[in-house]
Amino acid sequence: MRAHEAGALHGDIGNRGPAWLRPPVDVNDLVPLLWPRNVVRGAGGALTVAGLDVRDLAAEFGTPVYVLDEDDLRSRCREFRAAFPDADVYYAGKAFLCRAVVRMIAEEGLFLDVCTGGELATALSAGMEPARIGFHGNNKSVAELTRAVDAGVGRIIVDSFAEIDRLTALARERGVRPKVLVRVTVGVEAHTHEFIATAHEDQKFGFSLAGGAAAAAAFKILDEGVLELRGLHSHIGSQIFDANGFEVSARRVLALQAQIRDARGVELPELDLGGGFGIAYTTQDDPAAPHELAKRLRKIVDGECAAEKLAVPHLSIEPGRAIVGPAVFTLYEVGTVKSVPLGTGGSAADGRAYVSVDGGMSDNIRTALYDASYSATVANRVSAAEPMLARVVGKHCESGDIVVKDEFLPADVQPGDLVAVPGTGAYCRSMASNYNHVPRPPVVAVRDGRARLIVRRETEDDLLALDVG
Known part of the structure; x- marks a missing residue:
């Protein structure tokens, strides 16, 4: 949504919507x-990315397509490294992972956080240095732990007593001493969606602090002495803008x-505060x-260490969404446009347009799953038409197949137009x-006026290849 609009809408917006939901001054603005x-918008009115016209990208690669601005992603990696020069910055691979992105973040000096055997396999196949990998997960299998230990993964974040036992047995068998962090559930209620808040007590991750x-x-x-306990880990959730939760957690x-x-005379040398730093999906979001x-x-950690008379531990953070989220937009083609009356009078003028695109919840489940809000614009041209209230929806057989719940698009949007949705780098392709x-x-x-395919489009042959019946 643009500067005159809000993030999520709740309930029926009525004939005109709440006071803040008003058309933008110029529906073409970015x-x-x-x-x-x-x-940016090019001279012809179409969006361009790093000098390439989106119409050319659509012609070459088809739609829907996720478009990654590589220099944007790399610059965000460098900004986090510069901001945390004495800390380890782990890119949270669950946001989006492929071999090309692994190489990008490694070249920019970041570490990598993975949470499954598949993510670990991707990282290793791309040449990521194992010592720079952290391995998360609440139910790591023996096979996954074995692979991590044999590869020499730098940190394993243990999440249960069963995992400690598995890893201890494996370490004894292999004659190695894996470095581990204990994931602590600190009881912080992050101000975010229930499904992406991960530090309150009633959920699956970590060891309860309050319960001991x-x-x-x-x-x-420490007492068994087989694993090397390097420190503690806390992650309070995702899409967080308020630092108060991090203060309580720390x-x-x-x-x-x-x-x-x-109790044991040991000062653990490391502290990982996780990630979850929010990004702007609409103009109502204000990320730091x-x-x-x-x-x-740093102020929080230094202050708490001074209060506890602790040496300041080596800090780690885990941004994922904050690096890849803003660096990607999804490009769709419009297939149908229909007007639906919202008011009691049944007038289309008082209604909303449903703009159906050639993707939907299969390429972006977040709107349906998290009630997430997104923005959109017509990408192949500018328009002098009046703005209309629209809902960008997908092609799937579900009423909840919504990409953008409410957005103002030009009233002349039509089949064949391209629509771009920004902020889709995190969790859209991954989910x-x-x-x-x-x-x-x-x-x-x-990058630099050139496009390269880093994850190819699936085909019907790919789908049928798994169907062995």
Whole structure:
């Protein structure tokens, strides 16, 4: 949505909508905060990315297509490295991972966080240095742990007593001493969607701080002496804008750090505060710049360490969405446009247009799953038509197949137009599915006026290849 609009809408918006939902001054405007840094409108009115016209990208690669502004992604990697020069910055691969992105973040000096055997396999196949990989997951299998240990993964974030036992047995068998962090559930209610808040007590991740499990896990590792306990880990959720949650989390984790010191005489040298830093999906979002995040987090950690009389541990953070999310937009082609009356009078003039595109919930499930809000614009041209309230929807056989819940598009939007949705780099391709047997879109990286395919489009032959019946 543009500068005159809000994020999520709740309930029926009525004939005209709430007071803040008003048409923009110019429906063709782009809000820079929402788009990859090299996206502008070209001389002909179409969007260009790093010098390439989106019409040419659509002609070459088809639609839907995820378009990655490679210089944007790389610049965000560098900004986090510059903001946290004395910390380890782990790119959270679950946001989006492929071999090309692994190489990009490695070239920019970042570490990598993975959470499954498949993500680990992708990282290793792309040449990521194993010592720079952290391995998350609440239910790592013996096979996954074996692969991580044999590869020499740098940090394994243990998540349960069963995992500690599995990893301990494996370490004894292999004669190695894996470095581990204990994931602590700190009881912080992050101000985000229930499904992406990960530090409250009633959920699957980590060891409870309040219940004493986190301390027991640390003591177990230290007392057995097989695994090398490097520190504690806390992750409070995703799409977070308020630093207060990080302050509470750091205070509680460092209090546990002091408890471990007092009980076992060991000061753990590392602290991982996780990620979850928010990005702008609409103009209602106000994300902090990396240097602002660094200043806040360093102040919090330094202050709590001083209060607990602890040496300041080596810090790690895990941005994923904040790096790849804004660097990607999805390009669709419009297939149908229909008007639906919203008011009691049944007038189309008081209604909303449903703009159906050739993708949907199979390439972006977040709107349906998290009630997420997105923005959109007509990408192949500018328009002098009046703005109309539109809902961008997909082609799937579901009423909830919505890409953008409410947006103002030009009233002359028509079949064949291209529509671009920004902010789709995080979790869209990662969570993509083959619902209704729709092949998943490709990912195209654009840099210096050149486009390269980094994840090819799935085909019907790909779908049928798995069907052995």
